[in-house]
Amino acid sequence: MDEDVEEPKDFVKITHNRLSADEVSQLVTSPSCGAVSLFIGTTRNTFEGKKVVRLEYESYIPMAEMEIKKIFADVRQQWLHVKHLAVHHRLGLVPVSEASVVIAVSSPHRSDSLDAVKYCINKLKATVPIWKKEVYEEESYKWKENKECFWKNQDEV
Amino acid sequence: MDEDVEEPKDFVKITHNRLSADEVSQLVTSPSCGAVSLFIGTTRNTFEGKKVVRLEYESYIPMAEMEIKKIFADVRQQWLHVKHLAVHHRLGLVPVSEASVVIAVSSPHRSDSLDAVKYCINKLKATVPIWKKEVYEEESYKWKENKECFWKNQDEV
Amino acid sequence: MSCEVLVLYFAKSSELAGVRSETLTVSTEITSQQLWDQIVRSHPSLSAIQDQVVLAVRQEYVAIGDELLILNTGDEIAVIPPISGG
Amino acid sequence: MSCEVLVLYFAKSSELAGVRSETLTVSTEITSQQLWDQIVRSHPSLSAIQDQVVLAVRQEYVAIGDELLILNTGDEIAVIPPISGG
Numbered sequence: 001m002d003e004d005v006e007e008p009k010d011f012v013k014i015t016h017n018r019l020s021a022d023e024v025s026q027l028v029t030s031p032s033c034g035a036v037s038l039f040i041g042t043t044r045n046t047f048e049g050k051k052v053v054r055l056e057y058e059s060y061i062p063m064a065e066m067e068i069k070k071i072f073a074d075v076r077q078q079w080l081h082v083k084h085l086a087v088h089h090r091l092g093l094v095p096v097s098e099a100s101v102v103i104a105v106s107s108p109h110r111s112d113s114l115d116a117v118k119y120c121i122n123k124l125k126a127t128v129p130i131w132k133k134e135v136y137e138e139e140s141y142k143w144k145e146n147k148e149c150f151w152k153n154q155d156e157v
Numbered sequence: 158m159d160e161d162v163e164e165p166k167d168f169v170k171i172t173h174n175r176l177s178a179d180e181v182s183q184l185v186t187s188p189s190c191g192a193v194s195l196f197i198g199t200t201r202n203t204f205e206g207k208k209v210v211r212l213e214y215e216s217y218i219p220m221a222e223m224e225i226k227k228i229f230a231d232v233r234q235q236w237l238h239v240k241h242l243a244v245h246h247r248l249g250l251v252p253v254s255e256a257s258v259v260i261a262v263s264s265p266h267r268s269d270s271l272d273a274v275k276y277c278i279n280k281l282k283a284t285v286p287i288w289k290k291e292v293y294e295e296e297s298y299k300w301k302e303n304k305e306c307f308w309k310n311q312d313e314v
Numbered sequence: 315m316s317c318e319v320l321v322l323y324f325a326k327s328s329e330l331a332g333v334r335s336e337t338l339t340v341s342t343e344i345t346s347q348q349l350w351d352q353i354v355r356s357h358p359s360l361s362a363i364q365d366q367v368v369l370a371v372r373q374e375y376v377a378i379g380d381e382l383l384i385l386n387t388g389d390e391i392a393v394i395p396p397i398s399g400g
Numbered sequence: 401m402s403c404e405v406l407v408l409y410f411a412k413s414s415e416l417a418g419v420r421s422e423t424l425t426v427s428t429e430i431t432s433q434q435l436w437d438q439i440v441r442s443h444p445s446l447s448a449i450q451d452q453v454v455l456a457v458r459q460e461y462v463a464i465g466d467e468l469l470i471l472n473t474g475d476e477i478a479v480i481p482p483i484s485g486g
Contacts, residue, residue: 021195022179031202031254038178038195039271041400042263045188057399060324060392063373064399089399097188101400106199114196114275121267121400129370129392130399131325143326144398151368151377152396198486214485217410217478220459221485246485258486278486286456286478287485288411300412301484308454308463309482 006030010072011086012065014130019088019099028084028106035110037117041101043094051137057091057100060129064089067128071120075105078119079112087120089130100132126150163187167229168243169222171287176245176256185241185263192267194274198258200251208294214248214257217286221246224285228277232262235276236269244277246287257289283307315342317387321353327367327393331357342385346371350378353393360393368394401428403473407439413453413479417443428471432457436464439479446479454480 011027025036043055072085083106094100103120107113126148135141145152168184182193200212229242240263251257260277264270283305292298302309321338323331340352346369354360360367369376370392371383385391407424409417426438432455440446446453455462456478457469471477 020179021182022177025178025195025197029197029199029254034199034201036197036199036256037274038182038193038197039267040182040186040193040195041267042186042191042193044191044265058325059399060322060370060373060394063370063392066373097186099193108201110196110198110278114271114278117194118271121271125397125400127375127397128399129324129394129397131395132398133325143395145366145396146398146400149396149398151375152366215411216485217408217456217459217480220456220478223459282483282486284461284483285485286410286480286483288481289484290411300481302452302482303484303486306482306484308461309452 006032006083008076008082009084010069011084012068013088014059014061014064015088015090016092017090019090019102021099021102024086024088024102024104027086028104030083030106033083033106033108035108035113036104036106037110037113039101039103039117039121040099041121042099043096045096047134047136052096052134053137054096054135055094055100056133056135057089057094058131059089059091064128064130068124071123071127074123075116075119079107079116081109081112082107082116085120087124122148163189163240165233165239166241167226168241169225170245171216171218171221172245172247173249174247176247176259178256178259181243181245181259181261184243185261187240187263190240190263190265192265192270193261193263194267194270196258196260196274196278197256198278199256200253202253204291204293209253209291210294211253211292212251212257213290213292214246214251215288216246216248221285221287225281228280228284231280232273232276236264236273238266238269239264239273242277244281279305316340317342317385317389319385319387319389319391322390322392324392324394326363326395327360330359330362331393340385344383344385346376346378346381346383349383349391363395366396370394402426403428403471403475405471405473405475405477408476408478410478410480412449412481413446416445416448417479426471430469430471432462432464432467432469435469435477449481452482456480
């Protein structure tokens with residue numbers, strides 16, 4: 001297979017099901033690519049000393065999908081050799097240590113996919129309308145706020 | 158579980174078996190960590206226009222394991238918050254598109270694991286005694302040489 | 315002229331408003347600040363987060379301010395508190 | 401004084417030498433250049449890659465040059481052509 005004939009593909013899934021690193025990495029694997037970089041966000045067991053018993057994610061799904069596609073468009077402008085891109089984000093209850101997000105990027109050479117996956121997770125945290133509610137042991141809870149959330153860092157959007 | 162009680166762990170495996178991104182990511186997943194970054198090196202189907210039909214890896218295994226452990230020691234000096242580290246490298250025949258190496262790093266916050274996984278793959282290509290033989294369609298072949306191989310880039314080691 | 319838009323609430327804004335979505339009658343030409351003010355009049359508890367939200371109009375972010383919006387019946391407006399995906 | 405070391409060949413060096421490992425009798429005090437020269441005398445075809453190899457002595461890299469090695473019987477020496485893992 002010639003390396004130019006395979007079209008770049010974008011994969012976005014926002015799902016209540018468990019995520020699989022193998023599944024997402026296989027989506028982006030390409031015979032013309034020597035590198036797949038993944039980022040897996042997992043839920044942590046503590047926040048400021050409080051024990052987290054569970055996390056719940058919700059999303060404005062159609063807009064979240066659009067915002068992820070905008071990130072993909074940015075990536076393709078900055079890294080011309082990136083081949084396939086995939087983001088799977090989980091919603092609903094996510095037990096501690098399980099993945100809330102898996103991002104995968106393939107490219108012929110590794111530096112593109114390594115840099116692009118970092119860009120994707122940073123941008124996702126700033127612009128994609130998804131919310132995490134951390135529920136603590138004493139059954140208090142808190143809606144989390146990414147420090148990257150873009151309208152928390154400037155006076156005007 | 159308190160986040161300080163879990164000891165950092167290092168995992169090195171050099172194997173003739175197929176690699177699994179899920180397996181390697183699960184090795185490093187920790188309830189105290191919000192981030193797992195993976196790099197997957199996959200075999201490509203072409204080199205300078207020649208069709209690659211298969212790849213074979215061989216290694217000086219005990220020294221390769223030691224060199225990987227040296228990389229882990231470097232990582233732990235540079236990124237104090239990195240939790241677990243894993244490198245699985247495959248040997249023998251690796252079909253096109255399958256993984257030859259999987260590297261995974263966990264950390265409480267993502268930038269450490271993202272930067273450390275990049276460091277690991279760059280350093281692995283420069284210092285770990287593993288060799289790849291690419292076999293081309295016409296049954297010629299070539300022993301590959303990483304441009305990062307450390308004694309190719311300087312007069313003295 | 316006025317129109318009926320669908321307003322969606324998420325996360326903390328949905329808890330404060332006590333609804334996840336509702337239909338609101340608003341003018342077809344309105345600044346995003348006026349739109350937000352009208353939303354807060356319907357749900358005064360939302361004033362607690364007014365420095366922390368943006369709106370989305372037809373699934374595009376719009377800061378609360380002087381920007382003039384042209385709305386049509388059926389348009390989707392969302393109240394977006396600080397995000398925490400990833 | 402001399403000793404018997406185990407010499408390992410990998411990848412292209414093993415193809416050129418025609419062996420994967422062998423025992424060589426060498427002096428216990430020897431520079432890495434002298435050690436390499438003796439290896440090439442046993443396998444002249446290895447001279448083809450002499451600008452591209454390093455040695456490993458007891459699994460530690462050693463450049464071919466003036467470094468003096470103290471060897472003992474049973475020590476493991478490896479001929480390491482350019483690597484290509486990853």
